[in-house]
Amino acid sequence: MPNAAHARLKARFARIAALNEAAGMLHWDASAMMPPGGAASRGEQLAALAGLAHELLTAPVVAEDLAIARADGIWAETNLRLMARAHARATALPTELVEAAARANSACEKTWREAKARADFALVRPALAEVVRLQRETAQALGAALEMDPYDALMDGYQPGIAAADVEPVFAAYEAFLRDALPRAEAIQAARPEPVPLPGPFPVEVQRALCRRLSARIGLDYEHARLDESLHPFCGGTPEDVRITTFYDEQDVAKALLGVLHETGHALYERGLPKEWARQPVGEAAGMGAHESQSLIVEMQACRSDAFLGFLGRELREAFGGPAEPYEAGNLARLWRRVGRGFIRVDADEITYPAHVILRFRLERALIGGALDVADLPAAWNEGMRDMLGITPPDDAKGCLQDIHWHDGAFGYFPSYTLGAMAAAQLMKAARAAVPGLAEALAEGEMAPLLGWLRAHVHGKGSLLGFQDLLREATGKPLDPADFTEHLTARYLQA
């Protein structure tokens, strides 16, 4: 009964997806809403959900049904193939390991919040060591089952089809570009007039209203979305109920505003996934690199373009008032496209951002491979920052404690940021060529032409195509880092 087998599989995967949606909501709640005393019981809840999803995915009947199920059409065929991949990944891992990792991640994330606030790495070290130990075990089990290098097996969980061997040459080439481009960009910037700061402070209530209005303006439907606050901004929830968060700073409106535009890019991708394949593997986003390409095409490619900055300046002046000069597009460009050697990844400019990612990629590979101990992480981090950007973090809060990722068990995820930045540049170049009047629309704060193109070529494709095939169909070629350096050269290296 090939058709019955396929129907059974679809029902099972829809149930797994509903459990994962519930877990996603509880993760959002833990970051945006939960009182601190709730952390331990939240860990139990997430462990139970992860354990049950895992059992559903690894049941022997899945393998039996996969062996006999048949499908008509490329969507259904791809769905079956992705089910088989998910089953293979999950059966590689014993339930006890999945639940132990979920518990360790939850405990470590909680401790990390305090350790970061106190800039005290020693506080989180034992919890992080336990997270790393369980991620190593996970990587080895996955690698053995899938016949992959352990670290590649983790990466494959975030951006399917991309391995360290694909990333290494791209990152090495970028490092070479950076050593030449960064001093040049700094010199060009130094020769320009200093930007005028916007006239703050910026009341949180006004920022919140502006962020909501602009994210709606560029396409987010608040009948299906929320905007809240959390320490580390993110996009969570589900395609029908997407939750973006930000962090307001009364002294700096750019942090929340550009952050919200970034998360809106993620949210628009989720909202645009093919509804007829909701809660099926082929209906999901095509990986974290693809996801980051959508946040960055909105934030970096579209919203920080000269055209859109003109619109943003008018909106900002209406919200906060004061003289016209600071709000002019040229001034905003000098303020918000400022190049510099900073400690914090999420505050980094487009040129130095990949350096932060390259460092983390190398460190996490060494942690998972066993070449680096958690105890030696702060020193290795600082050494890497000195080598790559010539700066030394004054404390670990500005060093290896700055990101939530490792403390939440996410290893193999960081490369996605730079894969996404490169893909965003490549997609934007293709969209500009394909959509007439795109820049003119952006100048009016009008995202619809770009969004329409992205809906057709990225969002609506779900996971039908792999990362490279998605780019190939949309732009005529696989990932080509030259489009990214071309973009950086045009934006930062023209005197």
Place this chain on the structure above:
Amino acid sequence: MPNAAHARLKARFARIAALNEAAGMLHWDASAMMPPGGAASRGEQLAALAGLAHELLTAPVVAEDLAIARADGIWAETNLRLMARAHARATALPTELVEAAARANSACEKTWREAKARADFALVRPALAEVVRLQRETAQALGAALEMDPYDALMDGYQPGIAAADVEPVFAAYEAFLRDALPRAEAIQAARPEPVPLPGPFPVEVQRALCRRLSARIGLDYEHARLDESLHPFCGGTPEDVRITTFYDEQDVAKALLGVLHETGHALYERGLPKEWARQPVGEAAGMGAHESQSLIVEMQACRSDAFLGFLGRELREAFGGPAEPYEAGNLARLWRRVGRGFIRVDADEITYPAHVILRFRLERALIGGALDVADLPAAWNEGMRDMLGITPPDDAKGCLQDIHWHDGAFGYFPSYTLGAMAAAQLMKAARAAVPGLAEALAEGEMAPLLGWLRAHVHGKGSLLGFQDLLREATGKPLDPADFTEHLTARYLQA
């Protein structure tokens, strides 16, 4: 292996409890946070969680382990007995029925929100009819398996050990008391000076801060709690992360303030449950009647007492200012213990409140028994209000649409409110006799003496004792409605 069987059962029930906690959080989110477009996917998530919890509870291995498991001590023995009861209730219901009911409840609740806003019963009628149809089916399946009347089987799910036959004589006697007491209370009230209204409006921000401060003052630890807003106030979440909600009215501070004190009573019960039996049946609250006794002992017995009103008046004047007179305890008593024939249950005074419950008890029994059609509900409701209180609702928003309960699938729950009110009076009488200085402490806004007694005699007992045995151990007798009418007589019928 009796001990291994018991350990397996405990692990399984902890997992079920974690799923139910996750569902509880998603219910809270749906009421307090979720954008409207998220309702459909939330229904899928809740259905998946309910379905999986049901499968875990009904697995054949549960019956096998229950047959051989042995326990030492009364807590462990009771835990096993409650596991067996939960298993018997769950195996009576096919998974498809549980999931269909969860989906129908979720869909109906959503439609109800709009129907209530538009006072349009016809809008929700089809969805409610589907909810009732599935609840009838549920009641019949449960009744057949447990050898109980179908409606009793539903009631038993909310307040174990209490049947319609226990409630009927108590309610009939109360109806007789009411027909005599209500006109007398009204006459006494009419002879007193009119209360002076508090000087509003009451800014929401000030109300919010006051509600939070006072709920903390009477014992709620905000390291483990949140206070938010929803259309229908409730207490949700979990013992380690309890979520209370309220609804602010700028014209009337009493609604939010007394509502928050009520929900705080629920929250304190959850927080005081025995931690060593967390996520086990014996560690849960002893039923919804017991739960309501804890919200009402805080709100009605303690916080509306003459002693506590003096304290509350000082707090309110500090928050909102103005002349002293309206804030005096005597005036607050006339304002907040006002007797009257109103349409809305949640706004009703202590004397007429049971009338609202008695009406709902009779209607829902008729709906489940098949004697009443959903289409005839508005007329039957209005007829009952005329008979019991002599008033006719002007529209269904003030009639049968006012409560969320039925529209969310809760049938058999309403009697718990009046069981709780009666138990609260009985427990308060016993606490006053047992704890010296209790009234003096309340006059200083000090709840600790009462809370200490409740922790020892109610909260810390979990589900070790049934409703009647809990009262018997705490007060020396089973439920005695005379303590409630004695309380009402002292408060409302002394000229």
